[in-house]
Amino acid sequence: MRFRDLGVLTISAADADRAPGGRRPASVLAALLVELNHQVSAARLVETVWGSRPPHRAAAVLESHVWRLRRVLEPGRPARSRPTVLVTDPGGYRLVADPDAVDSRRLEAAVTTARAELAAGRPEVSLDVADTASTLWRGRPYADLDDEWIGPVRTRLEDLWFALREVRVAALLDTGRPEQALAAIGPLVAEQPYREKLHAHRMVALYRCGRQSAALDAYRETRLLLRDELGIEPGPELRETERRVLTHDPALDAPASAATAVSAGDAAAAPVPVRLSTFVGRTDERADVRRRLGAHRLVSVVGAMGCGKTRLAAEVADAAEAEFPDGVFFVPLAAVEAGSVAGVAAVVASALRLAVRPGAAALETLGVFVADRHMLLVLDNCEHLLEPAAGVTEALVRAAPSLAVLTTSREPLGVDGEQIVRIGPLPVPSDDPRDVATNPCALLFADRVRAFDADFALTPATAPAVARICAAVDGIPLGVELAAARLRAFTLDDTAELLARRPADLSRPGRGEPRHRTLADAVDWSHRLLDADEQVLHRRLGVFGGAFSATAAAAVCGGPPLRPGVVADLLASLVHRSLLDSVPPAVPGGRSRFVQLVPVRAHAVTQLAAVAEADPLRDTRDRWAAALVAGRPRIGHADQSAWYDALETDHDQVRALLRDAIRTTDPGARSRGAAAAARLATFWHNRSHMVEGLAWLAATEGVADAAPPVERALLHAAHGTALGLTQQMHLARPHVDAALPVLRGVAEEHRADAGQAMAELASAVWVGDDYALAARLAVAAAEVGADDSDVVLAARAVQAASGILLRTPDAADDARTVLSDATSAGNTFAAFFSSMALGVEALLTGDPAAGLRLSAPTMRHYLAMGGREVGDLLEQEANHHAPAGQFVEAARCYGAAAAASRRSGLTFPRHPHTVDLLALTRSRVEPEAFARAWLEGEQTRPPRRAG
Numbered sequence: 001m002r003f004r005d006l007g008v009l010t011i012s013a014a015d016a017d018r019a020p021g022g023r024r025p026a027s028v029l030a031a032l033l034v035e036l037n038h039q040v041s042a043a044r045l046v047e048t049v050w051g052s053r054p055p056h057r058a059a060a061v062l063e064s065h066v067w068r069l070r071r072v073l074e075p076g077r078p079a080r081s082r083p084t085v086l087v088t089d090p091g092g093y094r095l096v097a098d099p100d101a102v103d104s105r106r107l108e109a110a111v112t113t114a115r116a117e118l119a120a121g122r123p124e125v126s127l128d129v130a131d132t133a134s135t136l137w138r139g140r141p142y143a144d145l146d147d148e149w150i151g152p153v154r155t156r157l158e159d160l161w162f163a164l165r166e167v168r169v170a171a172l173l174d175t176g177r178p179e180q181a182l183a184a185i186g187p188l189v190a191e192q193p194y195r196e197k198l199h200a201h202r203m204v205a206l207y208r209c210g211r212q213s214a215a216l217d218a219y220r221e222t223r224l225l226l227r228d229e230l231g232i233e234p235g236p237e238l239r240e241t242e243r244r245v246l247t248h249d250p251a252l253d254a255p256a257s258a259a260t261a262v263s264a265g266d267a268a269a270a271p272v273p274v275r276l277s278t279f280v281g282r283t284d285e286r287a288d289v290r291r292r293l294g295a296h297r298l299v300s301v302v303g304a305m306g307c308g309k310t311r312l313a314a315e316v317a318d319a320a321e322a323e324f325p326d327g328v329f330f331v332p333l334a335a336v337e338a339g340s341v342a343g344v345a346a347v348v349a350s351a352l353r354l355a356v357r358p359g360a361a362a363l364e365t366l367g368v369f370v371a372d373r374h375m376l377l378v379l380d381n382c383e384h385l386l387e388p389a390a391g392v393t394e395a396l397v398r399a400a401p402s403l404a405v406l407t408t409s410r411e412p413l414g415v416d417g418e419q420i421v422r423i424g425p426l427p428v429p430s431d432d433p434r435d436v437a438t439n440p441c442a443l444l445f446a447d448r449v450r451a452f453d454a455d456f457a458l459t460p461a462t463a464p465a466v467a468r469i470c471a472a473v474d475g476i477p478l479g480v481e482l483a484a485a486r487l488r489a490f491t492l493d494d495t496a497e498l499l500a501r502r503p504a505d506l507s508r509p510g511r512g513e514p515r516h517r518t519l520a521d522a523v524d525w526s527h528r529l530l531d532a533d534e535q536v537l538h539r540r541l542g543v544f545g546g547a548f549s550a551t552a553a554a555a556v557c558g559g560p561p562l563r564p565g566v567v568a569d570l571l572a573s574l575v576h577r578s579l580l581d582s583v584p585p586a587v588p589g590g591r592s593r594f595v596q597l598v599p600v601r602a603h604a605v606t607q608l609a610a611v612a613e614a615d616p617l618r619d620t621r622d623r624w625a626a627a628l629v630a631g632r633p634r635i636g637h638a639d640q641s642a643w644y645d646a647l648e649t650d651h652d653q654v655r656a657l658l659r660d661a662i663r664t665t666d667p668g669a670r671s672r673g674a675a676a677a678a679r680l681a682t683f684w685h686n687r688s689h690m691v692e693g694l695a696w697l698a699a700t701e702g703v704a705d706a707a708p709p710v711e712r713a714l715l716h717a718a719h720g721t722a723l724g725l726t727q728q729m730h731l732a733r734p735h736v737d738a739a740l741p742v743l744r745g746v747a748e749e750h751r752a753d754a755g756q757a758m759a760e761l762a763s764a765v766w767v768g769d770d771y772a773l774a775a776r777l778a779v780a781a782a783e784v785g786a787d788d789s790d791v792v793l794a795a796r797a798v799q800a801a802s803g804i805l806l807r808t809p810d811a812a813d814d815a816r817t818v819l820s821d822a823t824s825a826g827n828t829f830a831a832f833f834s835s836m837a838l839g840v841e842a843l844l845t846g847d848p849a850a851g852l853r854l855s856a857p858t859m860r861h862y863l864a865m866g867g868r869e870v871g872d873l874l875e876q877e878a879n880h881h882a883p884a885g886q887f888v889e890a891a892r893c894y895g896a897a898a899a900a901s902r903r904s905g906l907t908f909p910r911h912p913h914t915v916d917l918l919a920l921t922r923s924r925v926e927p928e929a930f931a932r933a934w935l936e937g938e939q940t941r942p943p944r945r946a947g
Helices: 023-034 042-050 058-073 103-119 123-134 150-174 178-191 196-208 212-230 236-246 283-295 309-319 341-351 362-370 383-399 433-438 440-449 463-472 477-486 492-501 519-527 532-543 550-557 567-576 598-610 614-630 640-649 651-663 667-677 681-686 690-701 709-725 729-744 748-767 771-784 789-805 811-825 828-845 848-864 871-881 887-903 912-924 927-939
Strands: 002-004 010-012 086-089 092-095 298-303 328-332 375-380 403-409 419-423 581-583 593-595
Touching: 002 103, 023 042, 023 058, 023 092, 023 150, 042 058, 042 092, 058 086, 103 123, 103 150, 123 150, 150 178, 150 196, 178 196, 178 341, 196 212, 196 236, 212 236, 283 298, 283 309, 283 403, 283 419, 298 309, 309 328, 309 375, 309 403, 328 341, 341 362, 341 383, 362 383, 375 383, 383 403, 433 440, 433 463, 440 463, 440 477, 463 477, 463 492, 477 492, 519 598, 532 550, 532 567, 532 598, 532 614, 550 567, 550 614, 598 614, 614 640, 614 651, 614 667, 640 651, 640 681, 640 828, 651 667, 651 690, 667 690, 667 709, 681 690, 681 709, 681 748, 690 709, 709 729, 709 748, 729 748, 729 771, 748 771, 748 789, 771 789, 789 811, 789 828, 811 828, 828 848, 828 871, 848 871, 871 887, 871 912, 887 912, 887 927
Parallel strands: 298 403, 298 419, 328 375, 375 403
Antiparallel strands: 002 010, 086 092, 581 593
């Protein structure tokens, strides 16, 4: 058994890692660990756990916590047998264990040993001890406890951890590894910037790397820091180090022992990082990396910050160890400052414990070592060292036919033959408890919470908050783990609310790795690697709240200082660097779209605010979206489908325009939003966004007081259109009454828009089953839009369709004429509407054969005009199959219609006569055959395009 107290307090046994069983048992265990093998009185434990406010019958409550601890410590102990680990002494308790089984005791012993070995002139042994002990540290000691008494204990252990790393730096210098020492010094200086010994080590490391001027610069920077912050001058050690650098004192040269060649066989494998937490998800990605490593020489795991690239690589490397008889070598590069091929090669050689021969380059020594070895080399976090890491990798792969290299980076190395495995965030669950219970993102969250709260579970009660948390961090594993850590101090609901407001502010308790301490730190690590133009576009893209097209990015974000035409290349570069995600087109065959993950956008928004560009960019975005909507083609025009596709692609920008119009007090912005909403009703319907569209129309109408009367009337017409299309005529009629008088009397410059709005309204009223009103509106539309042939054709189609339902003589002939004229003119709306009306005529006259002949052309015309809401057309086709005696096909069509309507949030069936025809179909088909046909229809992918 082993007690892991350098991080979250964990008990490790042969079978698994276990938590103490709650915060109170953890406090008891911590107090006993601090006094290992010594008695701790019950009174002291009560004070330790509860402070000055112990519970009633505190001794009994303490005994219950001890009982729970014993169940964890000795799970197999027979009933009524005496405990041997947590024993009861007269007046108290004692934890019995070998000090070597407690990580903090091992750390303390390692510091003492490493210092002694270094002082005795055995830096290699000192380095071995320090490296071995470094694997013990998992973060802030007793990270899950916030008891006041633990503060001094934690401070002492953190001081020991710092001391171990400081000794390791000295050992690295004394073994001729200045590059690796330099990389290790950076985080230490950040923690204790006034520690002069560290600055002296840094100067020596720079000097031994051949960077004398940098060593002197480091002295000057340290002197300014000490003088400005503390009001003191550097001490004797720093001043003496400066003198030696200036005079090229031979005492600064690497020790002679470090120049002695180490044979390849003496190299020690750089160990795969110890992983104490469970690996959750990524099953497919792990298998993909393993498969590629079996067939290729170089595999790169690429993805955004915090997606778990290092963890995935470590899991793969650990599992693949048996496949590489000459070893697995794991080299972390995150702490290495930007450098050359030689510098990176030296770091890798140091990690492999290869001493460079006098006069030989580090890359040459590496090449000799790997030449005849069947081994795996993992280079972790290469994104800030792309060129040198690529150079080292390419040289080694060429030198060693049996070498495999696995890298992790936020962008590929770009080496010939590189296999790229991209990983993104984990899928985010819905708030359905069944989805949450099996979702990998939610499972990861629960696993990390159970590290300090063994009773946490994914239940119907916790599922909604867990789903909100996963969504707030966009499924990024780092964000999930940081969010889980919050539950040590906050409730689940509090954490979900916090993340909804500021997800990027999530932080990791304790020290941790600086670049992963918060989500913002993780993004900033990548941001610093961008060039100036990439940084400009990165921050400007924060103006987009969702997915956006390259067209929108160029129009909104492409202003100076960016050069014209450069945005597309910069988008590709940001995707390459994992600061931007490319997402599937909104429509089949549509344009590319991009999105910033939540923490990336939060970082971009912060950068945007710092340069005061947010408000001008929002205005530019809204004006661009307004122009996109205003570019609506004439009704039934061939470009209507393409316009719908463009709106789908940048739907989030349209939403932002309407949202800003509702929130602002600026009359111009309100009017702009009202004008846009007035032109979107048929888009919302034909692309299955009608629920959202009705909400926008109602909200926009409420702030349209500043809009001109014509715009307000157009908005009423759009609202009436939306309500008619959803068959809510009792709500639509007041909007018709408000719109019609104004639109019939508009000035010449508004007649085309008014005519189109009235034609659309007429068609919607027809769908809402008020055929007489639809006919009157169609006549008015033709009068107002008389100069627009497309409007006139659309109005004629609605008139003919209304006449068919009103049983007006010659209405069917009129519909056939309109169909012919619309087909010749290429007006898809009029062709669709007249064709659909003739299908209704076939139902009314009992001519299912004619109806079936019309079904395919009607669907084709509808898809050609950009429609996707096909449930009604499928229902009508089924209603032709049933009277024709084609009952199995009717069942199939009914199933498809029901599924399509359900996906769009519409009722099924939509028409009263469907009920009788559906009942007839059921009666004529065996139940099993009917169910099978219905299921086939449900599973049939609805048509998306004409053809």
